[in-house]
Amino acid sequence: MRWITARRRHPAAGYAVVLLMLVALGGGYAFLTGSGAAAAPVSGPSSESIAKGADLFARNCATCHGLNAQGTSVAPSLIGVGAAAVDFQVSTGRMPAKANDAEQARKPLAPDFSGPDGPANIRAVADYIQSLAGGPTIPTPAELDLSGADVGRGQELFIANCAACHNFVGAGGALTYGKYAPALNQSTPTEIYEAMVTGPEAMPNFANSTLTPEDKRDIIAYVTGKSTENNPGGFSLGRVGPVTEGLVAFLGILFAVILAGMWITAKQHGKTTR
Amino acid sequence: MTETNGPAGPEQPAETTPDETPEGPRRVVGTPPPAQARALLVRPEDEEKPPPERELPSEPDDLDRAKKAEKVVASLFILAMLAGFGFIAAYIGLEVHSLDAVLRSNLVLGLAMAIAFLALGAGAVIWVRQLMPEVELTEARKPLRSSPEDRAAFKETFEEGADASQFVKRPILRRTLIAATVPVAVAPIVLLRDMGPLPGTSLRHTAWRKGTRLVQAVTGVPVRSADFATPGGILTVVPEGYLENDEELAKSTVLLIKLRPEQLEKPTVMNWTVDGTVAYSKICTHLGCPAALYEQTTHHILCPCHQSTFDAARGAAVIFGPAARPLPQLPITTDSEGYLVAQSDFHEPVGPSFWERG
Numbered sequence: 004m005r006w007i008t009a010r011r012r013h014p015a016a017g018y019a020v021v022l023l024m025l026v027a028l029g030g031g032y033a034f035l036t037g038s039g040a041a042a043a044p045v046s047g048p049s050s051e052s053i054a055k056g057a058d059l060f061a062r063n064c065a066t067c068h069g070l071n072a073q074g075t076s077v078a079p080s081l082i083g084v085g086a087a088a089v090d091f092q093v094s095t096g097r098m099p100a101k102a103n104d105a106e107q108a109r110k111p112l113a114p115d116f117s118g119p120d121g122p123a124n125i126r127a128v129a130d131y132i133q134s135l136a137g138g139p140t141i142p143t144p145a146e147l148d149l150s151g152a153d154v155g156r157g158q159e160l161f162i163a164n165c166a167a168c169h170n171f172v173g174a175g176g177a178l179t180y181g182k183y184a185p186a187l188n189q190s191t192p193t194e195i196y197e198a199m200v201t202g203p204e205a206m207p208n209f210a211n212s213t214l215t216p217e218d219k220r221d222i223i224a225y226v227t228g229k230s231t232e233n234n235p236g237g238f239s240l241g242r243v244g245p246v247t248e249g250l251v252a253f254l255g256i257l258f259a260v261i262l263a264g265m266w267i268t269a270k271q272h273g274k275t276t277r
Numbered sequence: 278m279t280e281t282n283g284p285a286g287p288e289q290p291a292e293t294t295p296d297e298t299p300e301g302p303r304r305v306v307g308t309p310p311p312a313q314a315r316a317l318l319v320r321p322e323d324e325e326k327p328p329p330e331r332e333l334p335s336e337p338d339d340l341d342r343a344k345k346a347e348k349v350v351a352s353l354f355i356l357a358m359l360a361g362f363g364f365i366a367a368y369i370g371l372e373v374h375s376l377d378a379v380l381r382s383n384l385v386l387g388l389a390m391a392i393a394f395l396a397l398g399a400g401a402v403i404w405v406r407q408l409m410p411e412v413e414l415t416e417a418r419k420p421l422r423s424s425p426e427d428r429a430a431f432k433e434t435f436e437e438g439a440d441a442s443q444f445v446k447r448p449i450l451r452r453t454l455i456a457a458t459v460p461v462a463v464a465p466i467v468l469l470r471d472m473g474p475l476p477g478t479s480l481r482h483t484a485w486r487k488g489t490r491l492v493q494a495v496t497g498v499p500v501r502s503a504d505f506a507t508p509g510g511i512l513t514v515v516p517e518g519y520l521e522n523d524e525e526l527a528k529s530t531v532l533l534i535k536l537r538p539e540q541l542e543k544p545t546v547m548n549w550t551v552d553g554t555v556a557y558s559k560i561c562t563h564l565g566c567p568a569a570l571y572e573q574t575t576h577h578i579l580c581p582c583h584q585s586t587f588d589a590a591r592g593a594a595v596i597f598g599p600a601a602r603p604l605p606q607l608p609i610t611t612d613s614e615g616y617l618v619a620q621s622d623f624h625e626p627v628g629p630s631f632w633e634r635g
Contacts, residue, residue, distance in 0.1 A: 156495070163494040163513050167569035167581060178570060179577055179586060179597075205572035207511040207534075212504035214512075218496065267402050 017265050025258055056131030059124055063099045063115055072135060077103055084201065085138020086129035091197035093125045105181030106204065109189065139200040146216050147192045149224045157225030160218050164209065172229050174242045178205060188230035188242075192223045334410050346407030353400035360393035480634075481626045483516075483529040485607060485619040490517040491533060491556070494526075499616045500533065502551050509573035510535040513559060516619070528627055530559040531607050532569060533617070534589050536576060544592035549608035551617060556607040557593045558627040561585055563600040565629045578604065601630065 010016060061070060067078035074080030078100075081088070092098035093116050097107040111117065116125050129141060162171055170176050173187035182205050187195065199219055202208030211219075229242075240247040337343040367389055371382040423431070444451055490499045491514040500514060512533040519525045538553035545555060561568040561580040568580035568587065576589040577596070585598030593604035605627050608620035626634055 159495045164511075167567065167571075176570075176581070178572055179575070179579055182572060184570075202509050202573055205574045207571050207573040208507050208509050209512075210504070210507045210510055212506070213493065213498075213500060213510065215498075263398075267406075 014269065017269075018262060021258065021261060021265070053127070053131050053134050055124075056127035056129070056134075059115055059128050060131055063113060064128070067100070067103075072132060081132050081135070083136040083138045084132060086133040086141050087139040087197040088201040088203065089129040089132045090125060090141045091194055091201060091203055093128065094122075095194060097203070106178075106183050106185075109185065139197070142193060142196040142200075146220070147196060147223070149192065149220060149227070152220045152224035154221065154224045154228055157221030157223070157228075160214075160222050161225050164214065165222065168206070170243055172242045173226050187226050190226065190230070192227060195219075195223045195226055333412060337408055337410065343408055346403055350400045350404045350408075353396045353403070357393045357396035357400065360389045360396060364389035364393060480528075480628070480631055483622055483627060484519050484522075484525045485516050485529060485531075485622045487619065487621050488612065489619045490612070491515075491531065491609065491617040491619070492517045492520065494520075494530065501615050502554065502611045502617050503615055505533065505535055505554060505617070508535055508537045508540075508553065511571050511573075513569065514556070514617075527565075528560065530567065531556045532559045532571070532578065532604075534571065534576070534578075536590055540576065540590045542591050544594065544603075545590070546592070546606055546608070549606055549620065551609055551611055554609070554617065555589065556609045556617075557587070557589065557604040558607065558623065560604075560628040561600060562595075562602040562604060562627075563598070563629060568604065 060068075060072065064072075064081075067075060068081050069075050069078075072081040074082075089098075092107075093112070096110040096112045099113050100107050101110070112121060115121075126141075132138070133140065161169075161173075165173075168176055168178065168184035169187055170184075173190075175184050175186035177183045184206070190198070196219055198206060199209045199214065199222070200211065209219075214222075234240075234242070238251075240251055364386060367382065367385040371378065371385060373379045373382050439445060492499045494513040494515050497517075497520045499517065500512060505512065514531050514533045515526055516529050519529060533554060533556050536553045536555065538550075541547065541550060541553065541555060549555075557578070559567050559569055561582065563580065563583055563585050566580050566582035568578050568585065570579035570581055571577070571589070572579070578587040578589050578593060579585070580587075580598065580600065583599050585600035586596050587593040587600070587604050588596050592606060595601070595603060605623045605625050607623055609617050610620050612618045
């Protein structure tokens with residue numbers, strides 16, 4: 004430590020300390036927030052045999068959901084949840100769950116559901132669950148066709164129905180007891196559609212009988228449009244509006260002002276004073 | 278008052294004042310009498326002091342260093358000048374006819390201005406730090422209180438002016454002047470009326486009436502009870518015919534929640550529900566935010582502003598947060614075609630508490 008104490012009166016020491024704190028703060032923030040793994044969008048191949056799905060279910064899901072998907076004390080019954088729920092949960096990596104947390108986060112897919120056979124395997128489990136008691140089905144390409152979608156109407160619908168939890172640009176937000184509404188910037192149209200019809204975890208569902216497929220198409224167009232939109236200035240800052248932007252601007256300017264103040268008032272070296 | 282002799286200067290003879298010699302030159306009100314005019318400008322004790330010694334060296338100690346600093350400062354100033362011209366050029370040259378063009382123009386304008394100001398400021402600081410001498414100077418502060426002579430002169434001038442204006446002698450002028458200022462002073466208080474009109478009973482009633490259909494926000498589609506059948510569903514609904522009436526929607530917006538009928542408990546009013554469908558005001562009873570974060574697993578309604586949490590299965594009772602009252606429940610039923618309709622208005626005022634609510 005002697006080299007530090009020897010240089011603590013060096014003219015650059017003050018700046019070094021301030022810069023070090025800046026780097027530590029920024030690095031700590033980046034470390035804490037981290038970044039999620041990329042999603043593996045699932046195309047809809049033709050259905051596998053229900054038996055294969057039952058087999059995969061027994062291997063990956065039955066521990067918690069019961070051998071016949073009837074549910075246990077730690078996990079709900081899957082009878083009647085439909086193929087859409089299975090596709091959503093498994094293709095986003097939320098299921099199979101690692102632990103019984105308040106909220107299942109998007110994560111890399113389980114071995115059986117990743118790789119080249121992954122989509123087919125997910126489809127097989129979805130078909131198996133669908134065969135038990137029906138339920139919402141995986142949306143067809145026609146339902147996900149965004150051509151002709153009205154993004155403006157989608158925004159109005161999103162703000163009326165979704166923005167309370169997911170934030171007005173789909174940045175997500177906190178709920179009670181550790182639950183949270185996830186950010187939607189990685190969500191594919193299929194996932195958004197499935198989430199709306201099935202209501203994963205704490206999310207309420209929006210059946211096609213009330214929120215029509217047309218409404219859903221507009222909402223999806225708005226959400227995917229938002230997540231592909233450029234960030235003016237280069238940083239998204241969570242896309243939650245002027246609060247974070249103001250905070251970042253305030254802190255950035257504050258540090259700049261401190262550095263400038265240190266420079267202006269610093270003692271001048273190599274100059275005799277009278 | 279009209280005939281003046283110009284402002285009394287220090288060259289006036291000091292031995293005569295207007296008070297002593299009524300025939301002397303008349304003064305403008307507000308200027309000191311000649312006797313004190315001198316004292317106002319230069320105090321006798323100041324005159325006795327010799328001129329201060331020169332405290333600041335005219336040349337920096339290290340001329341080589343100064344030469345270098347001079348170059349740096351000059352180049353910074355040239356940079357500031359170029360950036361300033363760049364700002365003007367960008368303003369003239371860059372189009373702003375599309376959103377992207379505006380963003381680009383703003384970026385260039387902002388950068389140019391930032392560079393101009395930063396270079397100017399940095400140049401000034403380096404100039405001060407490297408070329409100007411660093412000498413600590415102290416400057417004694419003069420006492421704030423005026424000298425007795427000044428105070429006496431002011432008093433005299435004021436009284437003289439008051440007499441000359443005849444403000445005291447002519448009461449009718451004085452009183453009419455005061456009367457003239459009264460309405461000007463009162464006017465701002467009258468303008469407070471613009472904060473009205475008083476809300477009257479409008480806070481106690483919403484647009485819901487017996488038989489008003491519940492229609493979906495944004496789309497205006499009426500909700501059929503059979504279509505809203507999946508437990509765990511929610512909808513934001515508004516009274517039919519008020520889809521575009523923002524002022525009314527600020528009070529009347531309703532959160533329609535579908536639960537399994539056996540999930541509903543007291544104090545939910547069961548007669549006001551339809552097969553597990555229950556309707557609560559969407560306006561938080563704390564400060565009026567839209568309380569719409571609904572967790573279908575816990576049937577909690579959460580207000581995003583201050584985290585007030587209501588239990589939708591138990592009459593929207595407050596289970597957490599600053600809200601003092603449950604969300605009011607809207608009595609609903611179905612009409613002959615199976616659409617959800619209101620049985621009546623809310624039975625209590627919606628939204629935040631107010632003074633006369635009781």
